[in-house]
Amino acid sequence: MLTSKLTSRWPLAAALLLQAGTTLAQAPAEAAAPAKPTGADTQVMLFWFLLSTLLLVLLVFILLFTMIVVKMKPQLRRLYELPTVHDTWSGKVVGLLVGDTALVVGKNKDELMGHDYDGITEFDNDLPPWWKYGFYLSIVFAFAYMGYYHVAHAGQLQLAEYETEMRQATLLVSADADDPNKLTTYTPLKTPADLDAGKTIFATNCAPCHGASAEGKVGPNLTDEFWLHGGDINHVYKTIKFGVTSKGMVAWKGKLASKQILQVSSYIESLKGSKPAGAKEPQGEKEL
Numbered sequence: 001m002l003t004s005k006l007t008s009r010w011p012l013a014a015a016l017l018l019q020a021g022t023t024l025a026q027a028p029a030e031a032a033a034p035a036k037p038t039g040a041d042t043q044v045m046l047f048w049f050l051l052s053t054l055l056l057v058l059l060v061f062i063l064l065f066t067m068i069v070v071k072m073k074p075q076l077r078r079l080y081e082l083p084t085v086h087d088t089w090s091g092k093v094v095g096l097l098v099g100d101t102a103l104v105v106g107k108n109k110d111e112l113m114g115h116d117y118d119g120i121t122e123f124d125n126d127l128p129p130w131w132k133y134g135f136y137l138s139i140v141f142a143f144a145y146m147g148y149y150h151v152a153h154a155g156q157l158q159l160a161e162y163e164t165e166m167r168q169a170t171l172l173v174s175a176d177a178d179d180p181n182k183l184t185t186y187t188p189l190k191t192p193a194d195l196d197a198g199k200t201i202f203a204t205n206c207a208p209c210h211g212a213s214a215e216g217k218v219g220p221n222l223t224d225e226f227w228l229h230g231g232d233i234n235h236v237y238k239t240i241k242f243g244v245t246s247k248g249m250v251a252w253k254g255k256l257a258s259k260q261i262l263q264v265s266s267y268i269e270s271l272k273g274s275k276p277a278g279a280k281e282p283q284g285e286k287e288l
């Protein structure tokens with residue numbers, strides 16, 4: 001009856017873990033959804049809150065379990081020594097709990113194999129269980145690995161991974177970034193973290209001339225379809241980096257890092273069509 005008590009614990013633990021796994025899997029997926037930056041912030045906080053609560057519950061559970069095992073060690077040992085329990089799977093779990101090291105390192109029979117080569121003899125011992133199960137595990141792993149990478153092609157192998165990262169790097173460090181006559185080839189950043197950073201940069205550096213909502217003051221409205229110097233991300237990037245100094249637009253090169261300029265450009269792209277109150281009249285040419 002003790003075994004049944006102990007084993008009935010495991011389905012419960014498994015159910016708990018499974019539930020935890022699904023909440024963990026869901027949280028990042030929700031956070032990745034195109035929510036408003038503030039919403040994403042609370043979701044990230046909620047995720048960490050749930051995770052730490054879960055870890056705390058798990059810790060308490062492990063602690064309680066250890067206390068029970070320590071308290072009941074003599075009874076468990078007697079149970080383990082029953083011949084009907086000793087060699088079953090649940091019996092082995094009990095054996096591990098009471099610290100039977102033979103279950104891990106094996107038992108040496110130390111009987112000689114009966115051959116002798118120049119005085120070198122050989123024992124007929126079993127493989128240690130830790131080695132044997134490690135070997136089985138590596139076989140399972142090998143099949144999973146092969147299925148994932150070579151059959152389903154679900155993951156990238158080293159070479160493909162390397163090439164992807166190099167491509168991403170060339171996008172960020174555009175070779176033409178320092179030539180005012182050549183356009184960069186950036187695409188707008190989309191992550192809430194980057195847009196938040198862009199918003200902060202805008203509020204501190206640009207709002208005095210372009211307005212808090214980019215509605216336009218001394219500088220033009222940056223939310224409409226009219227642009228003096230081009231409204232796509234790379235034209236906006238260029239205007240911000242090199243400025244239009246003769247017309248009062250500061251050149252931010254050297255004051256903001258390339259990454260920051262890209263963040264604030266992406267933030268401006270995200271404002272398109274936001275129609276802020278008190279918008280300045282259109283300047284420049286209409287772009288779609």
Ligand code: HEC
Pocket residue numbers: 201202205206207208209210218219220222226227228229230231236239240244247248249250252264265268283284
């Ligand atoms: C000192 C005032 C001032 C500040 C500060 C300023 N701008 Fe400007 N900005 C201007 C003016 C004036 C223009 C219009 C230039 C022209 O007429 O060609 C302009 C134009 C622009 C344009 C081009 C708009 C178009 O229609 O093509 C962008 C983009 C821009 N600013 C972004 C920014 C960003 C981002 C910042 C902050 C990092 C910033 N500006 C800070 C005054 C400013």
